Amino acid sequence: MAQLLSLKDEGIYAISPETSFEQKIKIAGSFTHFVRGLGTAFNAKREKEHKEFLELSENEFNLDSIIFWKNTI
Numbered sequence: 001m002a003q004l005l006s007l008k009d010e011g012i013y014a015i016s017p018e019t020s021f022e023q024k025i026k027i028a029g030s031f032t033h034f035v036r037g038l039g040t041a042f043n044a045k046r047e048k049e050h051k052e053f054l055e056l057s058e059n060e061f062n063l064d065s066i067i068f069w070k071n072t073i
Contacts (some may be wrong), residue, residue, distance in 0.1 A: 001068065005031060014068045027065040037061065041072040 004013045004024070012034040013024040028034035037057070044053030050073050057069040 001071070003027070003034070014065070025064050025068060026062050027068045028061060033061075037069065038072065041069065045073045 001014050001016045006013060010030050011026050012028040012031060014027050015021060015024045028037055041053060044050060053073055057066060061069060
């Protein structure tokens, strides 16, 4: 899955080889938000707190992006 930074709205989007660009998924509202999410995912994986991270990601990120965050941890 590739991540793209939009210069138009500063959002971070994910696309996969199976989807078209029009079907991109917004995974974070900004680059900073994306990096914070990755850091939190890394810590959750290290501490084996997968369930807690997924609950947090449901509240923090777009619901469409949950697939991305599940694959991250």
